[in-house]
Amino acid sequence: MTYKFAAISGASSGIGRSVALKMARENVSVAIFARRIDKLENLAEEIKALNPHVKVFPFQGDVRDKDSVERFFNTCELEFGPLDIFVNNAGIAYSKPFTHLDGKQVQDLIETNFSGSIWSIYHAMRLFEKRNTGALINISSTTILKASQAVPLYAATKLGVAGLIRSLEEKYLTNKDIKIINIIPGPTLTDLVPGTIGRVDAESMISPDDIAHWIWLAINSPKNCKVSNLVLRNSGVF
Numbered sequence: 101m102t103y104k105f106a107a108i109s110g111a112s113s114g115i116g117r118s119v120a121l122k123m124a125r126e127n128v129s130v131a132i133f134a135r136r137i138d139k140l141e142n143l144a145e146e147i148k149a150l151n152p153h154v155k156v157f158p159f160q161g162d163v164r165d166k167d168s169v170e171r172f173f174n175t176c177e178l179e180f181g182p183l184d185i186f187v188n189n190a191g192i193a194y195s196k197p198f199t200h201l202d203g204k205q206v207q208d209l210i211e212t213n214f215s216g217s218i219w220s221i222y223h224a225m226r227l228f229e230k231r232n233t234g235a236l237i238n239i240s241s242t243t244i245l246k247a248s249q250a251v252p253l254y255a256a257t258k259l260g261v262a263g264l265i266r267s268l269e270e271k272y273l274t275n276k277d278i279k280i281i282n283i284i285p286g287p288t289l290t291d292l293v294p295g296t297i298g299r300v301d302a303e304s305m306i307s308p309d310d311i312a313h314w315i316w317l318a319i320n321s322p323k324n325c326k327v328s329n330l331v332l333r334n335s336g337v338f
């Protein structure tokens with residue numbers, strides 16, 4: 101399949117930003133969604149300079165607000181036409197034991213990583229089902245694979261979304277035109293947990309550009325060789 105248009109949540113920094121740049125390099129137009137519009141607008145300028153042949157649409161929104169998520173998907177299709185790829189990437193993390201989180205942090209983790217992901221995937225999948233085509237990429241985490249003492253509630257929100265992804269993947273297993281891919285990265289060099297960079301060995305962490313590279317390979321796998329869960333592990337102890 102030739103992909104023409106991708107939407108990416110949480111594209112203002114880190115993995116989402118790298119994915120947007122990778123898509124643009126591969127001639128895919130991008131709709132980029134996040135709260136920090138200044139960062140999105142800077143990225144849009146960078147993309148236009150990188151590849152003047154693609155369109156870029158920065159959209160300020162908050163995945164905790166389900167109306168803003170719905171507006172994003174509606175506007176996307178009005179601006180660009182059919183959506184080919186959605187990368188569910190927006191997320192936050194607090195590195196604290198469960199009972200040390202305050203009430204606002206608990207609420208934000210659930211509303212961003214869990215509810216925000218569910219609403220985003222819901223709208224993307226409705227568009228894919230309407231035309232029976234599309235690729236859904238979910239950015240999960242290796243915290244779904246083993247118990248996490250550092251980020252227990254974060255792990256729970258990621259595991260919850262992975263449950264939905266597993267059901268969708270099963271549903272579309274025999275459908276050659278809808279791809280459901282769960283990307284499961286280990287520690288990655290981004291600002292997700294402020295203060296991490298500097299405390300840990302940066303060279304042992306994954307680069308967000310590498311994740312973008314693997315996403316591109318995964319969505320371009322042959323139709324009879326679907327990638328479902330792709331674990332990307334870092335090379336050292338975190």
Ligand SMILES: NC(=O)c1ccc[n+]([C@@H]2O[C@H](COP(=O)([O-])OP(=O)(O)OC[C@H]3O[C@@H](n4cnc5c(N)ncnc54)[C@H](OP(=O)(O)O)[C@@H]3O)[C@@H](O)[C@H]2O)c1
Binds near residue numbers: 242285
């Ligand atoms: N870094 C890691 O070690 C690691 C490992 C495995 C998985 N992941 C996952 O990778 C994804 C991206 O994180 P990252 O590491 O690239 O960190 P990051 O640089 O902090 O990026 C997080 C992105 O999510 C956006 N975001 C956060 N809350 C949002 C909200 N309420 N509404 C809309 N957008 C929101 C942020 O944009 P605004 O602040 O501008 O809204 C930002 O663009 C997350 O789902 C994370 O769980 C990260």
